[in-house]
Amino acid sequence: MIEDSIIKQILDGWAASPTLPSPGSTQRPLPSFHDAKEVFETVFLASLRREEDRPISFSIVIATPSDIHDPSPRYSREFHPFTTIVPFTIESVTKLAPAFDPALSSIAVYRDPSTSKLRCWGIFDYSPYSPLRNERTRFRPDLFTLTAREPGTIQVSHMDRNVGLFIDGIFHPAVPTPLISRSLGGYLIQSLEATELWQRYNTSYWHIYSRGLEALLSESALWGHGAIIVLLPNKSPAVPEHLISDGYRIELGNPLRACFKEMLETRSVAPQLEIELLNLNSEKAALDSLTRLAHLSTVDGALILTRELELVAFGAKLHAGIWEGETVEGSNRLGNTSRMPFDVRRYGLRHHSALNFAAACEGSCVFVISHDGPVRAFIRVNDTVLYWGHRTASMFIDGA
16 A cells, blocks of 8 residues: 555655754664554544544654663663553554543554564553653653644654654655754844843843744644744844735734743742742743744635744735845755755745745844745845755644
8 A cells, every 4th residue: 555665765864864962862773664664654534534533643653672671772761551451553543542642652563473463562651752842751762753734744863863754645754953053043043133132141141042933833833724923133123014915913012031031040940849830830821822822824815923923913914026036945953055046936926925924024034834844934134045945844742
């Protein structure tokens, strides 16, 4: 059913994916091609099922008893074996899926040597991932993991590392986020340097800000409507009204800035337990605000934000002349670029609007999210528009 070449791409991508930079996070051996193919096909077919007329989501990890008892990983993990045999079938996965949120648990599968059949034999539990913090108390297993996000879409991962996404019959390897200082992140940092939070907290602010921005893009992409998200330049507080019309405007202040500030301030003024409580509260408030903004981005038109992620308008129309200049690929994580030209003629109205606005409003950064997930960014630097394109918002698992 699934071509052997695709399974090979997935296994090669998993083998090539770097391990996480944390103690004890060594990558485990690959499963056999036969096991990987059978598990993947079952996961794919199960993802197309519905339980009580609702789509299902679930996570499957290929794990043998020797993987569970191996003492070499030094991270905290929690595994609960089934006391009864559960066959690994489309039907059993469909029934089990509602009981185990993939943000908190993965179903462990292995081939029983006595029967040569695949079976579900336990549950890995772990702490939920927060895009604003890079820490857990219980970790995902560093084993071959498949997560069904929506019908026919399968994420391949190990621990919190996203290996790639299978969608529309094609495997798309994950690429590093461009939100790093040698890439797109460097241009965003330049416009944040005049802000109070940057001047006071420097790169600590950028660490939280960039994760928040990724969370916003990821949440918007999950809705599948497609979107344009504009970050205005911070050189001038004036909104370029000649480039924006209509839309809806609500005075919300800037709750994200307040949340980020509280998260940064508590580390130096509170005892450890109080820090954790305050950070959890402010983190939840920040994620709630980012989710609300993502919802606004699904309204037809553009979501307009200040560079500090304060709402200006949503559902806005963009007006900019056609950009006749050069549009080329921006620098990658190593600071290098192929300068590959971007042929906007291959894309629809949303990409045209985003590119033209970025060209007309120098210093702005415009993200365009296609309805099937890819995210691209445009920013004008002098007489050139730079673009970054990637299938997944990050190499890390988003929201789960």
